[in-house]
Amino acid sequence: MNPGARMVLLGRQGAGKGTQCVRLSRHFVIPHISTGDMLRAAVREGTELGNMAKAIIDAGGLVSDDIMIGIVAERLEVDDARDRGYILDGFPRTVGQAESLDGITSERPLNMVIDLDVPRELVLERLSARRVCRDCGANFQATGTETGQWTCENCGGDVVQRDDDTPDAINRRLDLYETQTQPLIDYYGKTGRLVTVDGLGSPDEVFDRLTKAIEQRL
Numbered sequence: 001m002n003p004g005a006r007m008v009l010l011g012r013q014g015a016g017k018g019t020q021c022v023r024l025s026r027h028f029v030i031p032h033i034s035t036g037d038m039l040r041a042a043v044r045e046g047t048e049l050g051n052m053a054k055a056i057i058d059a060g061g062l063v064s065d066d067i068m069i070g071i072v073a074e075r076l077e078v079d080d081a082r083d084r085g086y087i088l089d090g091f092p093r094t095v096g097q098a099e100s101l102d103g104i105t106s107e108r109p110l111n112m113v114i115d116l117d118v119p120r121e122l123v124l125e126r127l128s129a130r131r132v133c134r135d136c137g138a139n140f141q142a143t144g145t146e147t148g149q150w151t152c153e154n155c156g157g158d159v160v161q162r163d164d165d166t167p168d169a170i171n172r173r174l175d176l177y178e179t180q181t182q183p184l185i186d187y188y189g190k191t192g193r194l195v196t197v198d199g200l201g202s203p204d205e206v207f208d209r210l211t212k213a214i215e216q217r218l
């Protein structure tokens with residue numbers, strides 16, 4: 001049995017993090033912890049957190065560090081993450097979150113942080129065509145020929161466009177990525193934890209590169 005791993009996957013929105021995390025989670029038998037998925041579930045369930053976060057998410061803003069750190073700290077205490085590790089997707093997104101994550105994980109530190117690198121021009125195209133399954137979070141690319149309701153081939157859920165995949169929100173999120181999240185590349189680079197992986201190519205090619213890079217580091 002694979003020994004598991006504690007990892008963070010960084011990368012612009014639309015770089016393919018969601019797709020690759022699902023596959024990495026199966027390959028390394030570790031939970032995929034996506035803060036975006038957790039927030040969207042809270043919005044759907046109409047919890048206090050969801051109601052507070054909805055407007056921020058739809059506008060492409062960032063939920064406060066305090067709230068996000070609380071959610072992640074609690075999730076990392078669950079047995080699966082304690083025993084096997086995890087792949088964090090969408091967290092940390094600010095240096096404040098990264099510093100807190102180092103505190104939370106001081107007993108079981110991160111093995112590595114991967115930067116899935118795809119240029120901004122390319123992710124813009126991908127995000128406009130992105131569709132996601134409301135139930136399992138699987139990602140698809142619309143070709144423009146789809147008609148009527150789209151059903152997820154994995155779980156039968158509804159495949160829809162995210163409320164925050166509008167041109168305005170996409171640009172805001174990519175700007176926030178440059179100003180708030182890009183500094184994390186330096187933060188993790190300086191401490192020798194960063195592995196950069198080229199995110200261009202087919203999902204299979206990228207997955208192959210990711211698993212090789214990860215296995216080399218473990």
Ligand code: AMP
Nearest residue numbers: 035036056057061062063068090091093
């Ligand atoms: P994602 O699916 O990772 O693109 O996240 C969707 C949205 O959820 C983001 O645009 C933010 O509004 C919010 N969000 C997710 N993760 C975080 C985080 N770590 N810090 C702040 N906001 C977040």
